[in-house]
Amino acid sequence: MSGSQRPVRVRIAPSPTGDPHVGTAYIGLFNLAFARKHGGKFILRIEDTDQTRSTRKSEEMIFRSLRWAGIAYDEGPDIGGPFGPYRQSERLPLYQKEAAELVRRGNAYKCTCTPERLEALREEQKKAKQNPGYDGRCRDRDPAEVDKEIAGGAPHVVRLKVPREGVTVVTDLLRGRVEFENKGIDDQVLLKTDGFPTYHLANVVDDHHMQITHVIRGEEWITSTPKHVLLYAGFGWEAPEFCHLPLLRNEDKSKVSKRKNPTSLVFYERCGILPAALRNYLGMMGWTMPDGREVFTLDEMIANFDLGRISLGGPVFDLKKLFWLNGKYLREVVSTEDYLAALRQSQASDEYLKKVITLVKERVDKLEDFFDYGSYFFCGSVRCDVKELVPKGRTADEIAGALAELVERIDKQFAWNKDVLEQMGRTLADEKGWKAKDLFAPIRVAITAKNATPPLFDTMELIGKEVCRRRLREAIALLRAPPAKDPTPPKAAN
RNA sequence: GUCCCCAUCAUCUAGAGGCCCAGGAUGCGGCCCUUUCAAGGCUGAAACGCGGGUUCGAAUCCCGCUGGGGACACCA
Numbered sequence: 001m002s003g004s005q006r007p008v009r010v011r012i013a014p015s016p017t018g019d020p021h022v023g024t025a026y027i028g029l030f031n032l033a034f035a036r037k038h039g040g041k042f043i044l045r046i047e048d049t050d051q052t053r054s055t056r057k058s059e060e061m062i063f064r065s066l067r068w069a070g071i072a073y074d075e076g077p078d079i080g081g082p083f084g085p086y087r088q089s090e091r092l093p094l095y096q097k098e099a100a101e102l103v104r105r106g107n108a109y110k111c112t113c114t115p116e117r118l119e120a121l122r123e124e125q126k127k128a129k130q131n132p133g134y135d136g137r138c139r140d141r142d143p144a145e146v147d148k149e150i151a152g153g154a155p156h157v158v159r160l161k162v163p164r165e166g167v168t169v170v171t172d173l174l175r176g177r178v179e180f181e182n183k184g185i186d187d188q189v190l191l192k193t194d195g196f197p198t199y200h201l202a203n204v205v206d207d208h209h210m211q212i213t214h215v216i217r218g219e220e221w222i223t224s225t226p227k228h229v230l231l232y233a234g235f236g237w238e239a240p241e242f243c244h245l246p247l248l249r250n251e252d253k254s255k256v257s258k259r260k261n262p263t264s265l266v267f268y269e270r271c272g273i274l275p276a277a278l279r280n281y282l283g284m285m286g287w288t289m290p291d292g293r294e295v296f297t298l299d300e301m302i303a304n305f306d307l308g309r310i311s312l313g314g315p316v317f318d319l320k321k322l323f324w325l326n327g328k329y330l331r332e333v334v335s336t337e338d339y340l341a342a343l344r345q346s347q348a349s350d351e352y353l354k355k356v357i358t359l360v361k362e363r364v365d366k367l368e369d370f371f372d373y374g375s376y377f378f379c380g381s382v383r384c385d386v387k388e389l390v391p392k393g394r395t396a397d398e399i400a401g402a403l404a405e406l407v408e409r410i411d412k413q414f415a416w417n418k419d420v421l422e423q424m425g426r427t428l429a430d431e432k433g434w435k436a437k438d439l440f441a442p443i444r445v446a447i448t449a450k451n452a453t454p455p456l457f458d459t460m461e462l463i464g465k466e467v468c469r470r471r472l473r474e475a476i477a478l479l480r481a482p483p484a485k486d487p488t489p490p491k492a493a494n
Numbered sequence: 495g496u497c498c499c500c501a502u503c504a505u506c507u508a509g510a511g512g513c514c515c516a517g518g519a520u521g522c523g524g525c526c527c528u529u530u531c532a533a534g535g536c537u538g539a540a541a542c543g544c545g546g547g548u549u550c551g552a553a554u555c556c557c558g559c560u561g562g563g564g565a566c567a568c569c570a
Contacts, residue, residue, distance in 0.1 A: 013570085014570085015569075015570045017569080017570075047570060049569090049570080050569055050570065052569090053569070053570085111568095115567095115568070118567085118568085122567090126495095129495065130495090130496090131495075131496050131497085131566075132496095132566065132567090133566080155568095157568055170498095172499095175499070175500095178498070178499080179498095180497075180498075181497080184496070184497055184498095184566090185497095186566075186567095188567095189567080189568050190568095191568085192568040193568060194568080196568085198567090198568070198569080198570085199569070199570045200570095202570095203570090218564095219498095219499065219500090219563085219564065219565095220564055220565070220570095221564095221565090221570095222498065222499065222564075222565080223497070223498055223499085223564070223565040223566070224565075224566090226498095244499085246499090246500080246563095247563075247564075249563080251504095251505085253562060253563065254562095254563075254564095255563075255564070281506095284506065284507080284519090285506075286506090286507095287507095288506090288507060288508070292507085292508060292517085292518060292519090294506085294507090294518080294519055294520090311506095311507070311508095312499080312500055312501090313500060313501060313502095313507090313562095314499095314500075314562085314563065314564090315505090315506060315507090316504095316505060316506075317506095318505055318506065318520075318521090320505080320520065320521060321505070321506065321519080321520045321521080323520095324519090324520055324521085325520085327532095327533090331532095331533070
């Protein structure tokens with residue numbers, strides 16, 4: 001363990017690929033608490049080394065959501081700092097230089113194996129019931145020969161040269177000593193063909209150059225930590241302390257996922273969870289106040305923060321308890337003035353109201369009917385009638401299946417606007433060979449619980465992805481639920 | 495499959511050898527309060543996965559099993 005007394009610097013390093021994740025806020029909160037407790041700095045670094053998936057839109061949403069949640073960082077792409085740039089795509093020369101250095105030191109090597117060969121290799125290994133992993137073909141070749149091939153135009157990557165013998169020890173602040181046999185560690189790609197680093201390289205290089213002292217991250221990373229340890233050693237750098245936090249879980253204990261839980265921070269903002277309540281709730285995932293208090297502020301958490309109080313069982317993210325806690329804040333700590341302000345901001349901003357007005361004004365002729373007509377613009381769930389969900393000639397099963405398919409496509413599609421939605425809807429209807437209205441009518445009912453509404457996709461765009469997604473899922477559940485109990489149930493035939 | 499991590503009520507957890515026939519909170523049931531619904535108060539059901547050790551004594555330490563999770567990409 002390093003005995004250095006460097007000033008504490010910690011970071012979170014989300015990748016901007018999709019909606020801002022509640023797990024990012026969770027890990028961020030613990031990093032923040034740790035940094036504050038020790039008078040250190042908390043940094044946000046954007047890990048956008050995956051060119052195919054990273055987007056600026058997603059990155060902006062991360063900034064926004066963290067700001068909303070009150071998880072404030074001291075340094076980051078949008079606010080700068082002395083160790084920038086804080087976006088990995090802007091640090092490329094550094095990784096390339098360091099990768100070359102590692103090759104020079106003999107701890108990494110160039111590899112010209114094609115993705116096709118690797119794919120075939122994996123297939124073979126799978127068939128032979130061996131563990132998948134790089135076979136070291138280029139590792140054992142004469143470097144001059146490989147260089148010649150590269151000079152001739154062959155694309156190449158740089159791989160970590162993992163010792164074939166021995167063990168690599170990871171020291172985790174919560175778990176102690178964890179050993180990994182080197183022969184079980186793959187020769188990880190460090191620099192991709194496109195010249196971008198992989199997570200492993202970028203992460204280690206940046207943590208070193210940004211003088212990160214403690215890496216506090218999700219448990220999912222623990223098995224790749226030996227690679228990082230090897231990298232630090234390979235560079236001759238002092239490694240930071242590692243601390244792997246338990247993962248947030250779905251009800252079935254699997255890693256929290258959007259299929260089974262709302263994972264987007266946007267969801268929590270939209271449904272009116274108070275940032276203070278969210279922080280409080282996240283703070284009790286795996287951690288407790290020494291006196292057992294369940295309601296506490298961020299400052300109180302910081303004052304009492306101690307990694308040693310973290311319990312290692314993966315906590316199930318329980319929406320019900322979050323809602324209870326939020327209710328407690330709403331009724332006990334928020335003044336009527338603050339309540340009004342929060343309501344205006346979260347449920348009825350002028351901006352939002354204006355958009356609703358443009359959709360509703362031509363369909364209503366007395367103001368008193370406004371909220372009734374457009375009730376679905378102002379609520380979370382909508383109680384729709386199962387029977388209304390199923391058009392004539394279609395079965396509940398079919399509709400449930402179609403809506404489920406729609407939700408899946410929504411999940412894959414980051415963008416959200418009426419054109420995208422309409423195209424998605426029409427494509428789905430076409431694929432099923434359905435008339436558009438056989439699909440659109442159930443969607444309308446699922447989203448609004450009504451048959452008469454403004455144009456469906458305008459309505460959905462305005463209501464937003466998070467709320468629409470939730471309502472769709474609720475409709476699916478309704479369709480798949482066993483039929484409501486009949487007072488006089490017919491005798492079952494089987 | 496291989497490697498790694500984890501293991502107290504349904505859920506979040508307290509518990510670092512005797513204070514524990516296990517405490518708090520959510521959720522669930524009951525009662526009270528109340529014009530209603532909430533909220534609030536009181537109250538009930540509800541857990542140390544199993545088997546071996548160590549010890550005068552184990553939820554707490556050790557080992558095994560079982561169970562759960564995670565990781566095995568030119569994604570992070």
